[in-house]
Amino acid sequence: xxxxxLAVLLFCGTCNSxxxxxxxxxxxxxxxxxxxxxxHDDVKQNIYxxxxxxxxxxxxxxxxIVKSNSDYDFMRxxxxxxxxxxxxxxxxxxxxxxxxxxxxxxxxxxxKLLCEDQVRTDLLIILHxxxxxxxxxxxxxxxxxxxxxxxxxxxxxxxxxxxxFWDEDIINLTKITDADCLQFYDKTMSDTLHEVDFVSWMxxxxxxxxxxxxxPGFILDENYLQTNKVVVQKQLLKAGIRLALVLNKLFYxxxxxxxxxxxxxxxxxxxxxxxxxxxxGKKVTxxxxxxxxxxxxxxxxxxxxxxxPNNPLTIIIFGxxxxxxxxxxxxxxxxxxxxxxxxxxxxxxxxxxxxxxPNDILIL
Numbered sequence: 001x002x003x004x005x006l007a008v009l010l011f012c013g014t015c016n017s018x019x020x021x022x023x024x025x026x027x028x029x030x031x032x033x034x035x036x037x038x039x040h041d042d043v044k045q046n047i048y049x050x051x052x053x054x055x056x057x058x059x060x061x062x063x064x065i066v067k068s069n070s071d072y073d074f075m076r077x078x079x080x081x082x083x084x085x086x087x088x089x090x091x092x093x094x095x096x097x098x099x100x101x102x103x104x105x106x107x108x109x110x111x112k113l114l115c116e117d118q119v120r121t122d123l124l125i126i127l128h129x130x131x132x133x134x135x136x137x138x139x140x141x142x143x144x145x146x147x148x149x150x151x152x153x154x155x156x157x158x159x160x161x162x163x164x165f166w167d168e169d170i171i172n173l174t175k176i177t178d179a180d181c182l183q184f185y186d187k188t189m190s191d192t193l194h195e196v197d198f199v200s201w202m203x204x205x206x207x208x209x210x211x212x213x214x215x216p217g218f219i220l221d222e223n224y225l226q227t228n229k230v231v232v233q234k235q236l237l238k239a240g241i242r243l244a245l246v247l248n249k250l251f252y253x254x255x256x257x258x259x260x261x262x263x264x265x266x267x268x269x270x271x272x273x274x275x276x277x278x279x280x281g282k283k284v285t286x287x288x289x290x291x292x293x294x295x296x297x298x299x300x301x302x303x304x305x306x307x308x309p310n311n312p313l314t315i316i317i318f319g320x321x322x323x324x325x326x327x328x329x330x331x332x333x334x335x336x337x338x339x340x341x342x343x344x345x346x347x348x349x350x351x352x353x354x355x356x357x358p359n360d361i362l363i364l
Contacts, residue, residue, distance in 0.1 A: 022079060022135040024168040025061050027236060030178055031131040032060030034240025035247060037182075038190060040331065042253040050120050050251075056127075063128040078125075079132045081202060082142035089199060097138065101129050101198045108250045126246060133198065134239035136231075137163045139206040147212070154220040165220065166212065166232075174229040181237040189238075193245050194295060194328050201242060205235065245331075254335040255364065260287045263339065263364070273305035276313040276351040279344050286313060286353075287339040287364070293330050300329045304338070314352045315340055315361070325358050337364040 023031070036044055036056055051059050058065070063079070066072045074095075081096040083089055093099070104122040111119045132138045140146035147162035154160075160169060170176075208231060215224050264270035267285040271278075276286065288304035291311060295301075298319045303311035317329060325332060339362045342353035355361055 022132040022138050022167055023232075023236070024171055025057075025064070026176075027135075027167075027171050027232075028060040028064070028128060028131045029057035030176070030181060030236050031134070031239040031243060032056040032127055033178055034181060034237060035127075035130075035243040038241055038244035039247050040252065040327070043248050043251045046251040046253065047123065047247060050116070050123055059124055060127045060131060062124045078129065080138040080140075080146055082140055082146050084143065085141045089202065097129055097133055098198050098202060100125060101133065104129075105196065105198075105246065105250070111250070123251075126250075127243070130243040130246065131236075131239050133201055134205050134235045134242075135166060136205045136208040136212050136235070137166050139202045140209060140212075150213075150218075152215075152218050152220050154225065155222075162212070166228075170225065170228055170232050173225060174232075176229065176233055176236070181233045181240070184234050184237055185241075190241050190244070191323065191328065193241065194330060196242075196246055196249060201238075204238070208235075245328075248331045252331070252334065255289065255337040257289075258337055258364065260289075260337075263287045267339075267341075269341075274312050276305070276344055280346055280351060281344065283341070283343050285339055285341040287337070288313075290333045290336050290338060293334055295328075295330050302329075302333055304340075312351065313344070314347075314350060316347075316352050316354045318354070318356075321356050324356075333361075333363070338362060339364065 022028070033056060036047075039047070047056075054062075063075065066075075077095045078100040079097055081089065081098050089098070091098075104125045107114060108119065108122050108126075111122075114122075137146040144150050145163070147166065148164075150162035152160060152162050152165055154165065154169065154173075211228065211231065215221075261272065264272060264285070264287045267287075269283060270285045270287070273286050273288040276284075286304070290302055290304055291307045292303045293300065294303075294308070296319075300317045300319075300322075301308070302315035302317070304315060305312040308314075317325075322329065340353055340355065341360050342355055344351050344353055346352070
């Protein structure tokens with residue numbers, strides 16, 4: 001474990017609270033395991049290679065594992081973001097969960113410039129903090145330190161604070177499993193998820209605080225436990241799906257550079273992408289690397305042959321057809337080598353092929 005510890009010392013920060021835990025060991029492990037169910041195969045292999053002998057369960061808990069070492073006190077404030085009830089999050093330079101996730105994410109977008117230890121450390125940070133981000137009391141009110149000052153009692157267990165009850169007790173008392181969380185899975189959850197938005201996800205967690213604090217006095221009853229068991233299951237599932245999105249964007253394997261002219265020559269109607277404008281009104285097959293993608297809920301524009309606006313051909317897929325594809329289009333085609341068959345038309349002076357059928361795009 002020493003090399004992981006040394007790697008984390010590359011980072012610096014400040015602390016102003018003793019809080020660290022979220023979900024407890026099993027909760028973080030569930031988030032990590034769920035994410036591995038939803039990442040692409042090449043992403044999973046790349047992550048396992050980075051982790052080496054460290055299991056996903058351990059990796060997802062690593063930031064809590066090192067909490068007993070005072071050398072890591074500087075990381076304490078990385079786990080949460082608290083601000084007053086009724087107010088909006090105000091971006092700052094503070095070492096909170098939003099900024100630490102953003103920093104790790106932005107660094108990993110340029111991981112070719114980083115040493116392997118730093119890449120691994122950023123991965124460990126994201127694996128853990130994505131779990132923290134989905135525990136409502138890690139995006140809570142500063143006046144009670146995210147529920148740490150709220151004393152509660154449940155049945156015969158010793159008196160805990162509200163934060164601890166959500167960290168540990170709900171999962172342990174109800175014995176939540178991966179399967180319990182997956183019962184709420186709907187494929188549209190991942191199909192409609194395209195953009196990484198830590199602030200939006202934080203607000204999604206914070207919106208649950210009304211139910212979190214919904215109990216009289218300081219006694220939590222069985223109804224509270226069972227109701228919030230479902231909340232926790234759904235939050236763990238969301239965390240796993242969103243973590244998978246983050247990992248898919250950061251750890252995919254770019255396709256190798258290949259001889260597209262040789263591949264194009266195997267098709268009867270194959271053309272060089274650079275000559276697309278010469279074949280307006282013709283049905284062709286064209287092979288190229290994907291250079292850039294712009295995707296909105298209404299339309300996806302895939303630039304091949306070069307980056308936009310210098311690309312000689314654009315592949316168009318309309319939002320009504322997104323559900324026909326196996327994965328979000330950005331995840332499916334970014335940095336891939338593809339062959340497309342279709343009719344070349346013109347739009348605003350530029351050649352394009354509109355694709356309705358996923359079978360008309362072959363990933364090489």
